[in-house]
Amino acid sequence: MNNLELRTRIAEAKRTQRLLERTSRSQRNQMVHAIAEHLKSSAPAIVKANTEDLLQAQHMQLATPLVKRLRYDERKIEESCEQLVQVASLEDPIGEVLERKLLDNELILERVSVPLGVIAMVFEARPDALVQIIALALKSGNAIVLKGGREALNTNRELIRVIGEALDSFPTGSSWIVHLESREDVAQILELDDMINLVIPRGSNSFVRYIMDHTKIPVLGHADGLCSIYIDAECDVDKAVSIAVDAKCQYPAVCNAVETILIHQDSASRVLPGLKQSLDAYQVIIHGDSAVSNIIACVAATDADWDCEYLGYEVALKVVSSLDEAIDHIETHGSKHTDAIVTENRDTAMSFLRRVDSANVFWNCSTRFSDGFRYGLGAEVGVSTQKIHARGPVGLAGLMTYKWIMAGNGHLVASYVGMDSKPFIHRKLSVDHSSSMIEGGQP
Amino acid sequence: MNNLELRTRIAEAKRTQRLLERTSRSQRNQMVHAIAEHLKSSAPAIVKANTEDLLQAQHMQLATPLVKRLRYDERKIEESCEQLVQVASLEDPIGEVLERKLLDNELILERVSVPLGVIAMVFEARPDALVQIIALALKSGNAIVLKGGREALNTNRELIRVIGEALDSFPTGSSWIVHLESREDVAQILELDDMINLVIPRGSNSFVRYIMDHTKIPVLGHADGLCSIYIDAECDVDKAVSIAVDAKCQYPAVCNAVETILIHQDSASRVLPGLKQSLDAYQVIIHGDSAVSNIIACVAATDADWDCEYLGYEVALKVVSSLDEAIDHIETHGSKHTDAIVTENRDTAMSFLRRVDSANVFWNCSTRFSDGFRYGLGAEVGVSTQKIHARGPVGLAGLMTYKWIMAGNGHLVASYVGMDSKPFIHRKLSVDHSSSMIEGGQP
Numbered sequence: 001m002n003n004l005e006l007r008t009r010i011a012e013a014k015r016t017q018r019l020l021e022r023t024s025r026s027q028r029n030q031m032v033h034a035i036a037e038h039l040k041s042s043a044p045a046i047v048k049a050n051t052e053d054l055l056q057a058q059h060m061q062l063a064t065p066l067v068k069r070l071r072y073d074e075r076k077i078e079e080s081c082e083q084l085v086q087v088a089s090l091e092d093p094i095g096e097v098l099e100r101k102l103l104d105n106e107l108i109l110e111r112v113s114v115p116l117g118v119i120a121m122v123f124e125a126r127p128d129a130l131v132q133i134i135a136l137a138l139k140s141g142n143a144i145v146l147k148g149g150r151e152a153l154n155t156n157r158e159l160i161r162v163i164g165e166a167l168d169s170f171p172t173g174s175s176w177i178v179h180l181e182s183r184e185d186v187a188q189i190l191e192l193d194d195m196i197n198l199v200i201p202r203g204s205n206s207f208v209r210y211i212m213d214h215t216k217i218p219v220l221g222h223a224d225g226l227c228s229i230y231i232d233a234e235c236d237v238d239k240a241v242s243i244a245v246d247a248k249c250q251y252p253a254v255c256n257a258v259e260t261i262l263i264h265q266d267s268a269s270r271v272l273p274g275l276k277q278s279l280d281a282y283q284v285i286i287h288g289d290s291a292v293s294n295i296i297a298c299v300a301a302t303d304a305d306w307d308c309e310y311l312g313y314e315v316a317l318k319v320v321s322s323l324d325e326a327i328d329h330i331e332t333h334g335s336k337h338t339d340a341i342v343t344e345n346r347d348t349a350m351s352f353l354r355r356v357d358s359a360n361v362f363w364n365c366s367t368r369f370s371d372g373f374r375y376g377l378g379a380e381v382g383v384s385t386q387k388i389h390a391r392g393p394v395g396l397a398g399l400m401t402y403k404w405i406m407a408g409n410g411h412l413v414a415s416y417v418g419m420d421s422k423p424f425i426h427r428k429l430s431v432d433h434s435s436s437m438i439e440g441g442q443p
Numbered sequence: 444m445n446n447l448e449l450r451t452r453i454a455e456a457k458r459t460q461r462l463l464e465r466t467s468r469s470q471r472n473q474m475v476h477a478i479a480e481h482l483k484s485s486a487p488a489i490v491k492a493n494t495e496d497l498l499q500a501q502h503m504q505l506a507t508p509l510v511k512r513l514r515y516d517e518r519k520i521e522e523s524c525e526q527l528v529q530v531a532s533l534e535d536p537i538g539e540v541l542e543r544k545l546l547d548n549e550l551i552l553e554r555v556s557v558p559l560g561v562i563a564m565v566f567e568a569r570p571d572a573l574v575q576i577i578a579l580a581l582k583s584g585n586a587i588v589l590k591g592g593r594e595a596l597n598t599n600r601e602l603i604r605v606i607g608e609a610l611d612s613f614p615t616g617s618s619w620i621v622h623l624e625s626r627e628d629v630a631q632i633l634e635l636d637d638m639i640n641l642v643i644p645r646g647s648n649s650f651v652r653y654i655m656d657h658t659k660i661p662v663l664g665h666a667d668g669l670c671s672i673y674i675d676a677e678c679d680v681d682k683a684v685s686i687a688v689d690a691k692c693q694y695p696a697v698c699n700a701v702e703t704i705l706i707h708q709d710s711a712s713r714v715l716p717g718l719k720q721s722l723d724a725y726q727v728i729i730h731g732d733s734a735v736s737n738i739i740a741c742v743a744a745t746d747a748d749w750d751c752e753y754l755g756y757e758v759a760l761k762v763v764s765s766l767d768e769a770i771d772h773i774e775t776h777g778s779k780h781t782d783a784i785v786t787e788n789r790d791t792a793m794s795f796l797r798r799v800d801s802a803n804v805f806w807n808c809s810t811r812f813s814d815g816f817r818y819g820l821g822a823e824v825g826v827s828t829q830k831i832h833a834r835g836p837v838g839l840a841g842l843m844t845y846k847w848i849m850a851g852n853g854h855l856v857a858s859y860v861g862m863d864s865k866p867f868i869h870r871k872l873s874v875d876h877s878s879s880m881i882e883g884g885q886p
Contacts, residue, residue: 350880353850366856407808410808411809413689438797
């Protein structure tokens with residue numbers, strides 16, 4: 001698309017988004033269900049398009065894990081449909097009253113959740129991701145500009161066609177979805193900070209960093225996931241070993257897997273032999289400092305190991321002399337994603353939880369728990385290691401902002417200023433079990 | 444300061460901030476009170492420094508309103524001290540439990556408010572602003588990098604010295620405050636997106652825009668305040684006129700003053716004569732479209748008037764044929780700051796409140812109410828017209844982020860995955876009247 005076409009399409013998406021935002025909850029849920037039903041009935045056509053992509057992938061000699069993610073067969077379509085039903089069942093994120101205050105008699109202030117507007121998502125070659133992203137945008141009343149991996153282009157095109165058909169009979173249609181097919185289109189949308197409210201990049205660290213460095217649009221994403229576990233002097237050895245192994249080996253290719261394990265010198269000789277035995281079962285390569293190598297056989301760690309996100313069956317081990325040294329190490333080398341302590345001493349644990357400045361800080365459990373589904377957010381749109389807007393696993397709330405609405409009866413500021421000014425009441429009102437005044441008329 | 448000095452000072456501020464963050468609420472409040480007491484006892488020295496600035500200002504023939512804001516006499520010092528006492532009395536923003544969930548037996552997740560870290564604030568030539576900003580940073584446990592107007596340099600230097608003295612006897616001291624004195628320093632800190640978490644610029648629109656365009660650090664600020672009032676066909680004429688006059692004339696130099704008034708054609712002949720009479724009392728220049736000029740005497744509006752933030756005794760008036768036209772006008776020309784409707788029809792009001800995509804949307808009250816103090820936020824650090832992080836008037840909450848903390852008892856992700864996996868409980872727990880597990884030991 002040329003720049004004018006792109007701007008026109010996104011302006012139209014934004015216009016439709018304003019209608020989508022005001023569409024009732026039940027209608028938005030009906031639209032999600034309609035997509036699910038249409039996906040099911042169109043499965044043969046989708047599988048056919050996917051087969052073309054798979055043949056192309058074979059031709060290009062794509063790596064097996066990539067091909068596995070690219071495959072979108074009847075079973076995976078079924079799974080997507082189940083996910084859609086789940087998204088429809090989530091609480092409605094629009095119109096939630098976040099605060100309500102009586103400022104004065106007949107002067108009521110509400111802070112109410114509203115969609116961000118237009119969200120752009122650039123993601124990997126997984127057709128199921130496209131379906132889920134569209135469902136989340138629909139549920140949250142946002143327009144969505146999306147670009148999937150080029151390996152999945154045929155599948156994605158077919159999915160966009162099928163979803164468009166499913167939405168045809170609804171008043172808002174599907175023009176709130178903008179599907180991009182080329183990298184050049186992505187480069188162009190990164191310039192559109194006047195039209196797009198948030199970019200969510202998914203993929204490799206270098207890709208996410210590229211996006212962050214090339215746009216003025218706010219970006220929701222994690223740059224790295226260098227997670228650490230600190231095993232304290234007063235640890236339960238079995239707990240320490242099983243947590244470390246789970247965090248490293250349960251799924252090592254992800255951002256919340258552990259990369260560095262710090263062990264207090266007073267527990268090193270108790271912990272390390274068992275830890276090595278368990279890691280050996282997964283053929284994990286251990287990079288240890290000299291204190292570690294005095295106790296177990298390992299590869300000598302270099303300085304680079306403390307900053308390395310292995311994303312595989314490798315781990316860096318270091319012996320530390322204190323909680324302070326562990327925290328200093330995490331501050332210096334960590335990526336503020338997820339860090340955990342294993343200890344039976346509650347005070348030490350609380351100190352760690354308070355002092356470590358990461359998005360997720362855990363006590364006596366695996367770093368792998370930092371995840372939207374495990375947190376019960378219903379769906380995960382990404383994990384943020386930034387401090388602005390959203391931090392850690394982000395659910396639908398990350399696609400929302402809020403506005404302040406106030407209802408008065410001719411109230412003037414002049415009455416509250418200067419001599420004989422009226423005082424404000426500023427009484428907090430309950431926000432439980434009541435919808436916003438602007439949602440009063442909605443089904 | 445050269446770049447290395449600046450980085451060193453900010454790194455030290457960040458280091459101290461980590462201590463400040465963990466300082467108890469009562470100690471942080473004591474520090475605020477200590478500043479107030481020391482300001483009072485140092486009033487003669489502060490006034491002396493301020494007199495130098497005022498002489499300089501006279502010499503430079505500074506405009507009267509600027510000189511007025513620059514003046515910092517015994518009475519204004521007294522006011523600053525009262526504000527400090529107020530800040531100390533605000534609810535503690537650190538360690539608030541925002542969410543709490545039981546994920547499984549003995550596996551508890553909390554989302555807890557924590558300081559952003561290092562905040563930079565660049566502000567106008569008002570010495571009282573410097574005092575308030577430092578108090579807000581202290582209350583919220585953030586390090587602060589600040590640069591005030593150069594006209595107030597002598598006063599600010601003296602204030603920084605006095606505040607430093609007041610904090611000397613406390614363990615954290617005052618090195619979490621970094622005072623910048625030159626524009627070159629500001630240009631340098633805008634590059635430090637690896638050290639500074641948020642920039643809050645205060646001043647003219649062009650200044651705020653300059654900051655936004657020259658940094659990768661997230662910026663909290665409003666670019667413009669082009670506020671509108673729509674007077675509906677079914678309005679109460681007295682209410683409409685008094686709200687419009689309050690919004691325009693109560694203090695026209697501010698971002699929440701009204702600049703454009705849209706009047707429904709069916710109420711124009713009833714509203715306009717009285718409105719003109721009331722605006723004439725303040726010598727407001729009226730720029731009206733042809734439909735307006737058919738009813739009252741006015742200056743013919745040009746296209747530029749619909750996009751003009753007068754910030755003075757001038758207003759643009761336009762007759763519209765419908766609510767839709769009013770909303771379209773606001774979407775096209777407004778700045779998404781504050782917009783209001785005057786109507787006796789509740790349905791029309793709700794439609795306006797729902798559909799207008801601004802930070803503050805009001806019914807039957809003055810646009811001038813969009814303000815942190817009037818909203819009962821205790822203090823205002825700025826007004827945001829952005830959608831990310833904070834929107835509208837921003838109180839202490841705008842200086843905070845959150846982290847997720849989890850406490851388990853050896854919990855592994857492997858238990859919740861695959862065949863025979865355990866289900867999560869995901870039960871919301873109450874967050875009322877209880878502090879976070881990490882705050883348990885605090886006074």
